[in-house]
Structure formats: structure tokens, C-alpha cells
Amino acid sequence: MRWLEITRSNSLTGSITIPGSKNSSLPLLAACCLCDEEVTLKNIPNISDVSLVCDIAKDIGMKIVINNDKLILDPSNIHSSLIDHNKSAHFRASYYFAGALLGKFKRVSIGYPGGDDFGSRPIDQHIKGLEALGAKFNFYNDYYVVEAEKLIGADIYLDVISSGATINIMLAAVLAEGKTILRNVARDPEVVDVAMFLNEMGACVKGAGTDLIIIEGVKTLGGGTHCAIPDRLIAGSYLMAAAITGGNIKVQGIIPEHLISCTAKLKEAGVCIEEGNDFIRAYTDDKIQGINVKATMYPGFATDLQQPLTSMMLVASSHSVITDTVYPGRFNNCHELNRMGADIIIKEGSVTIPGNRSLKGAWVNASDVRAGISLILAGLIAEGTTYITGVEHIERGYVDIVKDFVSLGANIKLVEKIEEEEQEDDEEASLSVC
Structure with missing residues (x-):
């Protein structure tokens, strides 16, 4: 005890x-799955949530070298999009792996999100956004599966402002075909931080920090270095x-x-x-x-x-x-x-x-x-x-x-x-x- x-x-x-910000670091780590080359993330805090997301990333083939608050990640050998259901059940932000992996693997399996207990925090806006891009959800007792043969840009309005949903849809949209318009989105600094990272890796995300984000889909993301806020x-x-x-x-x-x-x-x-x-x-x-x-x-x-x-x-x-x-x-x-x-x-x-x-x-x-x-x-x-x-x-x-x-x-x-x-x-x- x-x-x-x-x-x-x-x-x-x-x-x-x-x-570094926990609420930036977690989606940044998941976003590295979108890249085809080595990524260096700086100012990443050594906290238990970061350790857990690193474990999940390693499980699916990500190579990670940790040096104090700097992480070097190599996503080139990611071989799976099956996220350990038990691990994701203890980690609410595991849903970021859905947006980050769906475009490449077409199918992602994740346990229901866990994390802090202070009331209901539904993922309905995540589901709405990903479905608008072409995804289909199947729900089971302790996990869910997201599938999409192809992601296509869409005009999406969030009914409830959600930082998590904004980031998750943004992750999926950067590799989608065509233009995605996200309306009524979160303006949090962490959303801006993730958008900056994606752009540094080769994405085309505009408007982060406002309530309207426009994303032009690209075919691939490269590598680079980014420092979390x-x-x-x-x-x-x-x-x-x-x-x-x-x-x-x-x-x-x-x-x-x-x-x-x-x-x-x-x-x-x-x-x-x-x-x-x-x-x-x-x-x-x-x-x-x-x-x-x-x-x-x-x-x-x-x-x-x-x-x-x-x-x-x-x-x-x-x-x-x-x-x-x-x-x-x-x-x-x-x-x-x-x-x-x-x-x-x-x-x-x-x-x-x-x-x-x-x-x-x-x-x-x-x-x-x-x-x-x-x-x-x-x-x-x-x-x-x-x-x-x-x-x-x-x-x-x-x-x-x-x-x-x-x-x-x-x-x-x-x-x-x-x-x-x-x-x-x-x-x-x-x-x-x-």
C-alpha cells in the first residue's frame, strides 16, 4: 500500500x-504511428500515462528509445493495429490510436477507454467524426473495432466541443483523400501543438486554435523533431x-x-x-x-x-x-x-x-x-x-x-x-x- x-x-x-504537457504528449506519441520515418519528441514527461502509451506502441512494433525527456520513435516496423484491450482499458487516450492507425491498417481494435473516474465521458463525437470519414464501428463486450477501406474527407460539425475528438478526427483526416472541414472544434493549446507536429511531418492542417480546422489530405508523413508544449x-x-x-x-x-x-x-x-x-x-x-x-x-x-x-x-x-x-x-x-x-x-x-x-x-x-x-x-x-x-x-x-x-x-x-x-x-x- x-x-x-x-x-x-x-x-x-x-x-x-x-x-511537458501530458495532454499534448499522449496524442503526439500516438500520432507518430502516422509517420514513415523516425521522429524525435522532446519535453515528454516521465509519467505513468506516457509509459503506458509507449508500451502500447511497442506492442504493435514501434521502436522507442528514451533519453530523459526525449523520445526517439521509429514507426517503420509497426506490424499490427490490435491494441491490447487490458492496457487501453486503463488509458483513456488510447482512442488516439484509432485515428492514427486507421488510414494505414484499415482496421483497428481497441479496448474501451479507461482513465480517471469523474463522470461519463462518452466518445460519441469521436465516432461521429470517424464515421463521417468513412469508418464503421462494431462494439463488443470489452472492446470495439473501427474499420475503413478508405478514408475520404468530409465536412464535420461537432455537437459538443471536445479536445479529444478534435485531435482524433484530425489524426485520421491527415491521410484521408481530399479535404476535411472540422467545425465547432476545441481551441486548446494541445490541439494546436498536435496540429503543428503534423504539419512539421508533412501534413496540411490549417486553423488550429480557432473553431474551424481545414485539413487537406496527404499520402504520407515523414519524420522530424518536435518539442511538446x-x-x-x-x-x-x-x-x-x-x-x-x-x-x-x-x-x-x-x-x-x-x-x-x-x-x-x-x-x-x-x-x-x-x-x-x-x-x-x-x-x-x-x-x-x-x-x-x-x-x-x-x-x-x-x-x-x-x-x-x-x-x-x-x-x-x-x-x-x-x-x-x-x-x-x-x-x-x-x-x-x-x-x-x-x-x-x-x-x-x-x-x-x-x-x-x-x-x-x-x-x-x-x-x-x-x-x-x-x-x-x-x-x-x-x-x-x-x-x-x-x-x-x-x-x-x-x-x-x-x-x-x-x-x-x-x-x-x-x-x-x-x-x-x-x-x-x-x-x-x-x-x-x-
Whole structure:
């Protein structure tokens, strides 16, 4: 069993360099399957989700050499489009392999997407887009099969703005015959990053970053080098860590433009923000004030940041209301915060957060990566010790969260304990050998 132990910490201070974006790295790795030559990806974070997608890629024949945050990928020997159903069931972004492999192999088999548990996240827009390009879906108990003899460009309107669907359809469309027009698409920086990568490899994608993307299909993609953008969600979480502890933290190696909605809300709450070309510093001169926030699609306030923001607002001088229009059920962290004395009022799609809360340490569980950072922030200001299980979820998005928080002055450590039964078995085995 593994858990994090956190005791109340003084103001966090210092600098932290932000790693590459998880939400860019995963589709970038899958997109390499489209290429015919070697690709080098830089600034790829060493997290469990990246390790899993690399395992899946290796299973189907991709050669991968890893050197710190640089990956050299050779897709020339990919021999299969059968994605391990068990592995993909633990990895939501496995659906990117459908878009990346369908044009070359005409048939892709994938387990149903897994990942964080915070409400229904259907893939209906993925299905709609790929079907418009000529694909057919067959669904089975624990996997689905996508088939297309030929992909042909189409005019596609997404009923719901979805970053994942936008990227997946884009991957399939770059090798489709003719022109594809994607309407009402996601404008996230991660969508732009993947589009830039595809263009660098020889694709023709225009309009990424707007709600209209036009793709002229090409016959092949070559190779090259691409650097993933920094993770705006990790950066935002550390800015909130400064605010909740009354500290002073500089996040560097970032693109401040990607965090405009986040820093705007932090300023509204009374957090002091300083920006440079590649950094943001956050600190507080006085107590922060309650605010109202609506999480929505980019460039609005990110749903991935509403959970750590919820913890931050517990120390505000007045109550706050947070509404999540993207994932209305994404408030698992609030149930755990209430175990610590938060007294958050939870309704479908929104929460009301009372200010001036005094939290007490407790055993709590991180049900997803963003819930995990929310609980860590709460543990930093709680009396006594906070114990957080579900560490594996946090590791899906953070390279070494303990090391990073310790460098800023946090009292946090990772505890690993062998179950008593395992210890007894080991002792018995030792005695029998003797």
C-alpha cells in the first residue's frame, strides 16, 4: 500500500520548472504511428500515462528509445493495429490510436477507454467524426473495432466541443483523400501543438486554435523533431499552491498566454501575479477573496483546474461558487475535502465553498490526478497529518510531485508499506529456506 503523508507547511516559496504537457504528449506519441520515418519528441514527461502509451506502441512494433525527456520513435516496423484491450482499458487516450492507425491498417481494435473516474465521458463525437470519414464501428463486450477501406474527407460539425475528438478526427483526416472541414472544434493549446507536429511531418492542417480546422489530405508523413508544449495545468496548480499557503512561487518554462483565464481568476481573488516571457510568479499580500468561477472549454477556465481551485478558495475571506460545465460530476475531491472539515455544499454541476475554513488532517483518497493535487493543497494548510491514498492517479500526471513540493518547502513524503500478509509470507519463505 502507498500513500502520501502531508503535515501543515509554512508558506511555499521558490521556483519550479514545468514539464511537458501530458495532454499534448499522449496524442503526439500516438500520432507518430502516422509517420514513415523516425521522429524525435522532446519535453515528454516521465509519467505513468506516457509509459503506458509507449508500451502500447511497442506492442504493435514501434521502436522507442528514451533519453530523459526525449523520445526517439521509429514507426517503420509497426506490424499490427490490435491494441491490447487490458492496457487501453486503463488509458483513456488510447482512442488516439484509432485515428492514427486507421488510414494505414484499415482496421483497428481497441479496448474501451479507461482513465480517471469523474463522470461519463462518452466518445460519441469521436465516432461521429470517424464515421463521417468513412469508418464503421462494431462494439463488443470489452472492446470495439473501427474499420475503413478508405478514408475520404468530409465536412464535420461537432455537437459538443471536445479536445479529444478534435485531435482524433484530425489524426485520421491527415491521410484521408481530399479535404476535411472540422467545425465547432476545441481551441486548446494541445490541439494546436498536435496540429503543428503534423504539419512539421508533412501534413496540411490549417486553423488550429480557432473553431474551424481545414485539413487537406496527404499520402504520407515523414519524420522530424518536435518539442511538446509545457503543461499549463501543472503550472496553474503550483500558482494556487502559492496562494493557499500565502507563499511566493515562480513557475517557469511555460507559455503565459495558455494560462490567461487562470491568472485572471487568481487576480480577481486577490492573488498577485507577475508575468514574463516564459514565467509567472504568484504571491499574496493579504487574504484572498471569494469568487465565482465557471469551468468551460478553452479559452475559458479549465475544468482540470477547478479542483485545486476549490481547495484554494477554502482560505478565502468569503464563500465561492464553482460551476463545471464540461464535467458536471467532477467533484469527487469535495467529498474528501469535507472529511477534513471543508463543509462544501455539493450540487449537480456546482459547489459552494465556504471561506475561512480550518481543516483537519484525515485519510482521504485521490480518485483522479486533479483531485489528488486538490487534496495535497488542502493537506498543506490542515492541522495534523493528511494521508492521501490513490497515489497512482497522481503519478499519471506528475513526474515527481513529492520532490517538487519538498523543493518549495512542503512537508510531504511518500510512504510505501508492504501488506502484513505479504510480510508474513516472506518470513515463512525465509524460515523454510533456512
